[in-house]
Amino acid sequence: xxxxxxxxxxxxxxxxxxxxxxxxxxxxxxxxxxxxxxxxxxxxxxxxxxxxxxxxxxxxxxxxxxxxxxxxxxxxxxxxxxxxxxxxxxxxxxxxxxxxxxxxxxxxxxxxxxxxxxxxxxxxxxxxxxxxxxxxxxxxxxxxxxxxxxxxxxxxxxxxxxxxxxxxxxxxxxxxxxxxxxxxxxxxxxxxxxxxxxxxxxxxxxxxxxxxxxxxxxxxxxx
Amino acid sequence: xxxxxxxxxxxxxxxxxxxxxxxxxxxxxxxxxxxxxxxxxxxxxxxxxxxxxxxxxxxxxxxxxxxxxxxxxxxxxxxxxxxxxxxxxxxxxxxxxxxxxxxxxxxxxxxxxxxxxxxxxxxxxxxxxxxxxxxxxxxxxxxxxxxxxxxxxxxxxxxxxxxxxxxxxxxxxxxxxxxxxxxxxxxxxxxxxxxxxxxxxxxxxxxxxxxxxxxxxxxxxxxxxxxxxxxxxxxxxxxxxxxxxxxxxxxxxxxx
Numbered sequence: 001x002x003x004x005x006x007x008x009x010x011x012x013x014x015x016x017x018x019x020x021x022x023x024x025x026x027x028x029x030x031x032x033x034x035x036x037x038x039x040x041x042x043x044x045x046x047x048x049x050x051x052x053x054x055x056x057x058x059x060x061x062x063x064x065x066x067x068x069x070x071x072x073x074x075x076x077x078x079x080x081x082x083x084x085x086x087x088x089x090x091x092x093x094x095x096x097x098x099x100x101x102x103x104x105x106x107x108x109x110x111x112x113x114x115x116x117x118x119x120x121x122x123x124x125x126x127x128x129x130x131x132x133x134x135x136x137x138x139x140x141x142x143x144x145x146x147x148x149x150x151x152x153x154x155x156x157x158x159x160x161x162x163x164x165x166x167x168x169x170x171x172x173x174x175x176x177x178x179x180x181x182x183x184x185x186x187x188x189x190x191x192x193x194x195x196x197x198x199x200x201x202x203x204x205x206x207x208x209x210x211x212x213x214x215x216x217x218x219x220x221x222x223x
Numbered sequence: 224x225x226x227x228x229x230x231x232x233x234x235x236x237x238x239x240x241x242x243x244x245x246x247x248x249x250x251x252x253x254x255x256x257x258x259x260x261x262x263x264x265x266x267x268x269x270x271x272x273x274x275x276x277x278x279x280x281x282x283x284x285x286x287x288x289x290x291x292x293x294x295x296x297x298x299x300x301x302x303x304x305x306x307x308x309x310x311x312x313x314x315x316x317x318x319x320x321x322x323x324x325x326x327x328x329x330x331x332x333x334x335x336x337x338x339x340x341x342x343x344x345x346x347x348x349x350x351x352x353x354x355x356x357x358x359x360x361x362x363x364x365x366x367x368x369x370x371x372x373x374x375x376x377x378x379x380x381x382x383x384x385x386x387x388x389x390x391x392x393x394x395x396x397x398x399x400x401x402x403x404x405x406x407x408x409x410x411x412x413x414x415x416x417x418x419x420x421x422x423x424x425x426x427x428x429x430x431x432x433x434x435x436x437x438x439x440x441x442x443x444x445x446x447x448x449x450x451x452x453x454x455x456x457x458x459x460x461x462x463x464x465x466x467x468x469x470x471x472x473x474x475x476x477x478x479x
Contacts, residue, residue, distance in 0.1 A: 052404050056397035062303040063394075063432060164401050171408040192410045201409045203416040 008075065015082030018089020019043040023175070025092040029099035029116050030177040037188060041172050046081045049165035053077065053157070060156040065149040066139065076135060076143075077157045083131035084124075091123045103179070111179040132158055170202035280305070280443045282312035288321045298329050302389045306436050307443025313382050314444035323378060326385035330354045333392030336399040340406060341422065341477070348475045349395055349426070353388040353433070356468040360384070364460045373453040383437055391433030398425045423478060430468065434461065 023042025027034035057077040058070050066073070098119065102112040132154055139150035169175070173190040192200045199205040283301070291297055301309065301322075312322060334349040341348065365380045402422055409418040441450075441457065472478055 048404075052400050055400060056394075059299075059303065059393055059397035062299060063390075063436070067304065160401075164404065167405060167408060192408065199415075201405075201416065203421060207415055 011079070011082055014089075015085040016043045016046070018082075018087070018092075019046050019085040020089075021092040022085070022088035022095065025096035025099060026120060026175060028096055029103055030174075030179070031182050033186075034174065034177055038175055041175065041188075043085075045165065045168055045172055046085060048168050049161055050074075050078050050081055052164050052168070053160050056160050057157045060160065061153050064153045064156060066143075066145055066153045068143060068145075072143075076139060077161075079138075080131050080135050080154070080157060080161070083134060084127040087127035087130060088123060091127070095120065095123065106179045108182075109178070109180045113176070113178055117176065128158070166202040166206070170205065280307040280311040282315045283308055283322070285319070285321070288319065288325065291325055292321070295328070298325060299393060301325055302329050302333075302386065302393050303436070306386070306439035309382075309386065310440040310443030313379050313440070317376050317378055320378075323382055323385060326382065326389050327354075329389035330357075330385050330392050333389060333396045337395035337402065340399050340403045348477060350392065352426070352468070352471055352475055352477065353391045353430070356464060356471045357384040357388045359471075360460065360464045360467050363463055364456065367456045367460065368453055371452050371456060373456065375453065383440055386440055387433040387437045389433075390436035391429040394429035394432045395426065398429065401425075419478070423472075426472075426477070 019042045020039045023038035023040075024035045026042070027036070027038035054074055054077075058073045061068060061073045068076070099116065102116055106112060136147075136150045136154040139145045139154065140147045143150075145153075171189060171191055174181075174186060177186070194200050195205060197205075197208045199208050283305075288301075291301060309322075312319070331350050331354060334353060335346055338346040338349040361380055361384045364384070365375065365377055368375045368380065402418070402425060405418045405421055409421075411417065437457075441454070
């Protein structure tokens with residue numbers, strides 16, 4: 001476990017720095033432009049998700065028997081993200097190295113995009129699970145909340161955050177990018193622009209990944 | 224010595240009147256021997272004390288309810304935090320008027336921001352969706368409960384119905400910034416999943432939370448009425464309520 005920072009401001013700063021470092025490492029698989037932008041976009045993603053979910057996390061906490069004030073709930077919910085960000089920040093040198101190694105040998109088309117995506121999904125899942133476990137333990141021990149209530153509340157916070165953060169991440173795209181899309185001047189945010197399968201939001205993307213419809217004609221011959 | 228004692232008491236099986244060899248007998252009686260061994264070992268261990276019964280929930284005092292009128296932003300305490308205490312209040316004092324009025328305010332006001340996110344001219348629709356569906360269905364709950372002989376007053380029926388609406392409304396209040404963000408970031412003419420579809424899902428999630436809160440309140444109201452019968456009526460009533468809710472959803476054009 002990472003030791004807790006001394007003050008909330010330090011905790012916030014270290015979490016945002018971790019997110020920025022991870023974003024930078026992630027984007028460097030594509031280009032320096034993506035890396036620099038991701039260093040800002042990743043902390044922004046976390047901040048936006050935290051703010052949007054603030055009322056619903058509190059209501060969910062009260063509903064599930066966590067008797068904490070609005071601010072205390074926000075602190076606990078934000079720690080979920082900050083802990084995960086610090087853990088991801090710890091992974092960032094390794095991700096940076098892998099990104100550069102992949103970039104040095106890619107074919108300029110798809111490269112090792114899928115492999116890199118899978119690795120990052122694994123890192124995010126690991127960091128998310130660890131911070132989830134830690135936060136439920138903290139609620140149970142430090143705040144003297146029943147273990148079952150603490151677990152349910154933290155799981156609800158995670159579900160709400162994923163539901164909202166997924167769309168925020170979709171809107172703030174691109175984070176990765178195919179090697180084939182290097183050069184030019186890509187926009188900061190793709191917003192509701194359709195992806196390769198035509199999904200215009202996160203929920204459509206999830207739906208399509210379950211349904212697996214064929215790619216549009218335009219992209220079929222690139223595979 | 225102990226083992227020998229256990230084995231001596233084991234009922235030896237016989238096959239066609241002849242005693243079996245000792246190892247075979249041991250194998251056949253292994254479950255019995257093991258259970259006896261556990262019994263002997265456990266008899267010397269201290270018996271764990273049964274868990275203490277949960278204390279009955281305290282009803283809300285009139286002072287607490289009066290305090291909520293002075294601090295209406297703490298209405299959440301009444302609606303979300305202690306449904307069992309609310310149930311105890313209904314059971315003991317038969318749903319006081321101030322409590323009903325507070326729940327009515329909650330049910331009406333909490334859902335307004337969500338309605339505003341749906342559209343400036345739709346500010347009233349979500350409140351009407353929950354409150355209207357509940358009020359339309361409450362007479363059926365009261366009549367059915369009276370029919371089976373459950374002693375439930377109109378005020379008590381009204382209280383649990385209003386709690387459902389207020390809890391669902393509270394959840395929509397929490398969802399309103401999320402929906403505003405989704406509306407801002409999603410294409411209105413999305414082909415598969417639009418922000419309106421997501422909004423409908425959120426409205427149903429809020430309804431589910433309201434139903435859960437109703438049952439928690441009911442569980443807290445020990446000795447209120449003939450619990451088993453009234454629970455059965457409530458289950459059937461949920462079916463009626465859901466149907467009316469769906470119709471109301473359609474009438475208010477929230478699905479479009």
